[in-house]
Structure formats: C-alpha cells, structure tokens
Amino acid sequence: MSKVVLVTGASSGIGKSIASLLTNKGYKVYGTSRNPNKTGFDFEILPLDVTNRDSIQNCIQLIIEKEKRLDILVNNAGMGITGPIEDTPTEEMKRVFNTNFFGAIDVIKEVLPHMRNHKRGQIINITSIAGYMGLPYRGIYSATKGAFELAMEALRMEVKEFGVTVVNLAPGDVATNIAAGRYHTPVFDNSAYKENYQANLELMNAHVDTGLSPDIMAKKVYKILQKKNPKVHYKVGGFMEKFSIVLKRILPDKMYEKLLMSHYKL
Numbered sequence: 350m351s352k353v354v355l356v357t358g359a360s361s362g363i364g365k366s367i368a369s370l371l372t373n374k375g376y377k378v379y380g381t382s383r384n385p386n387k388t389g390f391d392f393e394i395l396p397l398d399v400t401n402r403d404s405i406q407n408c409i410q411l412i413i414e415k416e417k418r419l420d421i422l423v424n425n426a427g428m429g430i431t432g433p434i435e436d437t438p439t440e441e442m443k444r445v446f447n448t449n450f451f452g453a454i455d456v457i458k459e460v461l462p463h464m465r466n467h468k469r470g471q472i473i474n475i476t477s478i479a480g481y482m483g484l485p486y487r488g489i490y491s492a493t494k495g496a497f498e499l500a501m502e503a504l505r506m507e508v509k510e511f512g513v514t515v516v517n518l519a520p521g522d523v524a525t526n527i528a529a530g531r532y533h534t535p536v537f538d539n540s541a542y543k544e545n546y547q548a549n550l551e552l553m554n555a556h557v558d559t560g561l562s563p564d565i566m567a568k569k570v571y572k573i574l575q576k577k578n579p580k581v582h583y584k585v586g587g588f589m590e591k592f593s594i595v596l597k598r599i600l601p602d603k604m605y606e607k608l609l610m611s612h613y614k615l
C-alpha cells in the first residue's frame with residue numbers, strides 16, 4: 350500500500366518539487382495551496398492556509414476520510430520577511446511567525462493524533478540554514494526558523510514513544526519564488542538603514558536566484574524517508590552555507606560576526 354503524504358505549500362518551489370518526486374516514487378501525495386484552483390500538478394492539491402485552524406482541520410479531515418491514515422507530513426509552507434528590525438512593522442513580524450512557527454506547529458497538532466493512533470508517522474520540517482544564525486535584515490525570518498527548529502527538537506523527544514519521527518531539514522539558498530512572496534519592508538527614504546538595507550536586498554535576491562535547484566531538496570527528502578533511523582538535523586546548501594554553521598560553533602562570537610558583516614558588506 351502506498352504511503353500517504355501531505356506536503357504543505359506545494360504550489361511552487363521546494364514543496365512542488367518534493368510533492369512531484371514523491372508522486373513519481375509511488376507515494377500517495379496531497380499537496381496544498383491557499384489557492385487550490387492553481388493547475389498543472391501531477392498530485393492532488395487541497396486548499397490550506399496554515400494561519401487558519403479551520404482550514405488545517407478541513408484539509409487533514411479530507412485526507413483521513415479518503416485514506417483513513419496519514420503517514421508522512423512534509424511541513425514546508427512558509428514565507429520570508431526582510432527589513433531592518435527597527436523599520437519592520439510588528440504586524441508583519443507576527444504574520445511571518447503565524448505562518449512559519451505557529452502555522453507549522455498547528456499543522457503538526459492536527460496530524461499527530463492520527464499518527465499516534467497508527468503508532469507511526471514521519472514529520473519532515475523544512476526549516477532554514479538562516480535559522481542557525483541571525484542574518485542582518487533577515488533577523489525576523491531567522492528567528493521564526495530558529496525558534497521552530499528548537500521546538501521541533503523538543504517535539505522529537507516527546508513523540509518518540511508513539512513511533513513518530515521528527516526531522517528538521519534546513520536548506521540554504523534555493524532558486525524558488527520565495528523572494529517574490531516575501532514581505533519586504535520598504536526602503537524608507539528617511540530610514541537610518543536606507544543604503545545598507547537597499548544593497549542587502551539586492552544581494553539577498555541575487556543569492557536566491559543563484560541558489561540550488563529545489564529538486565535537490567526533493568531528493569534529500571526522499572533519501573531521508575528511506576532511512577530507518579534518521580538524524581535530528583539535515584542541511585542542504587552550498588559548502589560555505591553549511592560551513593557557516595560549523596564556524597559559528599567554533600569561532601569566538603566577535604570573529605564570526607566580523608565574517609558575517611564582511612559577507613553582507615556591512
């Protein structure tokens with residue numbers, strides 16, 4: 350019997366690649382979008398807004414009614430935010446936390462009872478290498494993903510006894526629509542950060558455009574699903590992106606900060 354998978358945020362980018370590859374590998378895949386009228390997918394698309402509890406409940410209920418179970422959740426839906434922290438509207442910060450942190454956790458809360466009933470399940474969270482350090486002008490995004498990683502480390506220990514595995518998969522820059530879907534704090538004319546932020550916005554968008562193919566993330570998810578005893582954390586990215594996590598562990602804080610600032614030309 351094919352395993353039943355839910356991939357949140359499967360209308361584009363990483364989620365779409367994951368959902369397509371798993372479909373090709375024989376899984377029964379349900380992808381989601383806030384706009385399920387979008388077409389051209391080789392898997393079924395269900396409506397889902399992770400910031401709306403009713404929408405989450407309806408989505409999971411639909412799958413359970415049809416399949417009687419849900420084996421795998423790829424918790425991928427998310428959005429970005431850029432801006433100097435001082436200039437970023439707090440409401441926008443909350444919106445990103447509601448999506449990347451609370452929304453992703455609300456999806457987990459809805460699938461866990463079904464996984465516990467079946468005494469097995471796999472949850473793969475798409476986090477971010479940006480969650481391992483505070484990146485200038487992306488501090489709030491880093492915070493959503495870093496906070497989510499920590500909560501998931503805890504969840505993994507809590508649900509182990511029920512046969513449920515939790516894995517965090519952190520990508521570096523991947524060439525997707527994320528820059529278009531991000532909330533960009535405007536570059537205000539009177540902002541104290543105007544020049545540095547403007548220069549960094551261009552740098553960030555260029556990094557995404559030259560990022561890895563989302564298919565590499567899909568292959569990694571498939572590989573993780575084959576493992577009997579998966580690790581807590583996986584990272585996919587360029588050498589320096591992954592190495593920057595190691596450097597943060599071993600370098601004195603101020604030396605690491607200097608490296609980051611020079612990378613972002615600050």
Ligand SMILES: NC(=O)c1ccc[n+]([C@@H]2O[C@H](COP(=O)([O-])OP(=O)(O)OC[C@H]3O[C@@H](n4cnc5c(N)ncnc54)[C@H](OP(=O)(O)O)[C@@H]3O)[C@@H](O)[C@H]2O)c1
Pocket residue numbers: 357358359360361362363364381382383384397398399400425426427428429448452475476477478479519520521522523524525526527528530557560
């Ligand atoms: N691209 C990168 O460089 C990168 C790096 C690190 C981590 N990530 C993470 O990877 C994940 C996928 O991002 P991506 O790069 O593939 O970006 P993307 O192409 O913009 O895709 C984002 C997906 O999330 C969905 N989504 C956004 N807000 C949602 C909400 N409130 N409820 C439900 N679905 C929502 C979108 O679906 P609809 O708009 O159709 O609803 C879309 O399918 C995100 O969690 C992101 O933070 C990306």
